Amino acid sequence: MENQEYSVGLDIGTTKIVAIVGRRNAHGKIEILGVGKAKSLGVHKGIVNNISQTINSIKAAVSEAQSSAGVPIHKVTVGIAGKHIRSLQHSDYIMREHPDKFITDDDIEALKDQVKKLVMLPGEEIIHVLPQEYKVDSEGEIQEPVGMHGKRLEANFHVVVGQMGSIRNIARCVREAGLEMEALTLEPLASSEAVLTKEEKEAGVAIVDIGGGTTDIAIFKDNIIRHTCVIPYGGGIITEDIKEGCSIIEKHAEQLKVKFGSAVPELEKDSTFVTIPGLHGRPDKEISLKTLAQIINARVEEILEMVNTELKAYGAFEQKKKLIAGIVLTGGGSNLKHLRQLANYTTGFDSRIGFANEYIANDKNQYLKGPEFATSIGLLMESLKIRDKKTTAVEEENEIEVETKVEQKEQQIVTNNETQTVVAHQSVQETEIAPESETNKKVRLTFGQSLMEKVKKFFEEVE
Numbered sequence: 001m002e003n004q005e006y007s008v009g010l011d012i013g014t015t016k017i018v019a020i021v022g023r024r025n026a027h028g029k030i031e032i033l034g035v036g037k038a039k040s041l042g043v044h045k046g047i048v049n050n051i052s053q054t055i056n057s058i059k060a061a062v063s064e065a066q067s068s069a070g071v072p073i074h075k076v077t078v079g080i081a082g083k084h085i086r087s088l089q090h091s092d093y094i095m096r097e098h099p100d101k102f103i104t105d106d107d108i109e110a111l112k113d114q115v116k117k118l119v120m121l122p123g124e125e126i127i128h129v130l131p132q133e134y135k136v137d138s139e140g141e142i143q144e145p146v147g148m149h150g151k152r153l154e155a156n157f158h159v160v161v162g163q164m165g166s167i168r169n170i171a172r173c174v175r176e177a178g179l180e181m182e183a184l185t186l187e188p189l190a191s192s193e194a195v196l197t198k199e200e201k202e203a204g205v206a207i208v209d210i211g212g213g214t215t216d217i218a219i220f221k222d223n224i225i226r227h228t229c230v231i232p233y234g235g236g237i238i239t240e241d242i243k244e245g246c247s248i249i250e251k252h253a254e255q256l257k258v259k260f261g262s263a264v265p266e267l268e269k270d271s272t273f274v275t276i277p278g279l280h281g282r283p284d285k286e287i288s289l290k291t292l293a294q295i296i297n298a299r300v301e302e303i304l305e306m307v308n309t310e311l312k313a314y315g316a317f318e319q320k321k322k323l324i325a326g327i328v329l330t331g332g333g334s335n336l337k338h339l340r341q342l343a344n345y346t347t348g349f350d351s352r353i354g355f356a357n358e359y360i361a362n363d364k365n366q367y368l369k370g371p372e373f374a375t376s377i378g379l380l381m382e383s384l385k386i387r388d389k390k391t392t393a394v395e396e397e398n399e400i401e402v403e404t405k406v407e408q409k410e411q412q413i414v415t416n417n418e419t420q421t422v423v424a425h426q427s428v429q430e431t432e433i434a435p436e437s438e439t440n441k442k443v444r445l446t447f448g449q450s451l452m453e454k455v456k457k458f459f460e461e462v463e
Contacts, residue, residue, distance in 0.1 A: 006033055007387050008065070009379030010058070010076040010179075011187070012170065014043050014213025014236055015332070017057045018376040019065035020368075021073065024384055029361035030377075032368065034069025036061040045213035045232050046082035046187075048169040051176075058177040075180045077383035079187040079375055080127065080170060081214045083232035084163035090115060093135075093154035103136070103145050107153055115157050125167055128160035128186055132224045143223070158225050160186050183386055188216035188228055190378030195330050195354030195371070198223065205325035206316065207354065208307055208343075209375065210333025212236045215303055219314050221321060227314040231306045235333035238299045245295040246287050252276050256292060257336070263300045264338040265293035300339065304346040311347065323349060330354035332372035 006023040019036040038060035042053030066073050094111050096103070112129045120126065134142040136150035145153065167184065174181045191209045192201075201220040209216040211234045219227040235257075242261075243253040260274050268290040276285045307327075315321040326349040329339060334353050343351045356377040357369045368377065 007383035008076045011376035017061045019061045021069040034065045036065030054173045075182040077183045081187040085230040087228045099151040125164040130158040132156040188218035191374045194356040194378035200325040203324035209331040211331045262293040262337045263342040268293045326350035328354040330371040330374040
């Protein structure tokens with residue numbers, strides 16, 4: 001299998017690193033070829049804090065993905081998150097040299113390149129330049145300007161910015177793991193590709209991706225990205241609270257959260273207990289599920305209040321900016337029991353759990369159904385989109401090359417025909433005005449003399 005036929009998404013998370021290999025089938029759905037998963041040992045709250053451990057975790061995940069897919073992995077599309085991520089709004093424009101020609105993708109890229117030259121705070125770097133609405137000359141609220149005519153091309157942009165050091169650390173880990181980074185994508189944008197529908201993006205929706213170290217938010221309205229942010233708390237801090245509150249080790253705290261945890265204490269009975277094995281001959285410990293839910297609820301409410309603050313910052317409670325589709329919860333933290341009910345109560349918006357299996361063609365065992373794979377599948381989809389774009393560009397270049405060759409051939413044929421016509425015309429003219437040759441003259445004289453001889457002989461006979 002050639003490398004061009006498949007793509008790879010690499011999710012470098014706080015709790016796990018996932019590599020997913022896939023390709024697009026004939027029906028446009030994604031066929032998963034292989035999955036690799038490894039415990040993340042060098043990442044804290046989405047930021048790499050141990051280079052060598054992160055490299056080893058990446059190698060382990062990629063190696064497993066290669067073995068299950070049966071293909072070599074060279075290029076990966078990587079996700080980025082962390083508390084250092086911020087976003088801003090910016091407007092910019094370019095003046096086109098040839099307004100008589102229609103606007104192309106090259107004009108759009110030129111405008112984006114100009115925005116990428118913005119001066120950021122020291123140590124910051126632009127990750128994404130996302131166009132929102134365009135304006136061509138005096139016409140505004142244009143979503144797709146390609147094909148239009150105009151002198152001035154203007155747009156509003158959503159610019160995502162991150163710390164240069166964090167970006168460089170991710171790039172170094174990927175490179176030293178023997179891989180090439182095809183693209184770097186903000187994780188909530190990747191997750192939104194995997195779990196949101198076009199209708200939800202049009203109506204207005206907020207995706208809340210609760211990961212191990214961070215909670216990532218992206219807000220869409222009218223099919224346009226309106227707001228992005230990263231909250232530096234996730235499922236990991238809930239596990240930490242359980243560990244401290246129940247005086248147990250981290251492994252048992254994580255198991256308690258996953259198997260018995262609930263976000264709403266009122267829905268748990270006082271009489272229900274779970275037994276935790278004691279350490280080194282110590283007696284077992286009984287923990288009330290209601291007490292467990294109270295510990296979880298306190299931290300989850302704090303995270304949801306931060307989400308609410310970001311929704312207010314966008315203006316989600318205004319009538320014009322209202323999120324009709326509400327909230328989509330995804331990421332490993334969204335597996336928490338009764339989280340959806342608490343989110344409905346805290347934010348006032350209807351919510352659902354976002355699963356990434358809608359675009360997967362061959363997930364028969366439902367392994368990838370869990371929302372914890374939303375980001376990695378979204379990164380795979382982003383990688384496939386990049387490949388499709390490159391393939392389309394190559395095909396267009398080939399078509400233009402073929403058309404150019406055909407036009408040149410046709411022009412050559414026309415030129416040859418014209419040349420032959422001119423030559424033939426000149427030959428006719430030369431034939432018409434050509435002087436009589438000596439032989440022709442001789443023939444004509446001989447014939448005239450012969451006729452005169454015959455006439456002379458006739459009159460002599462009459463006499």
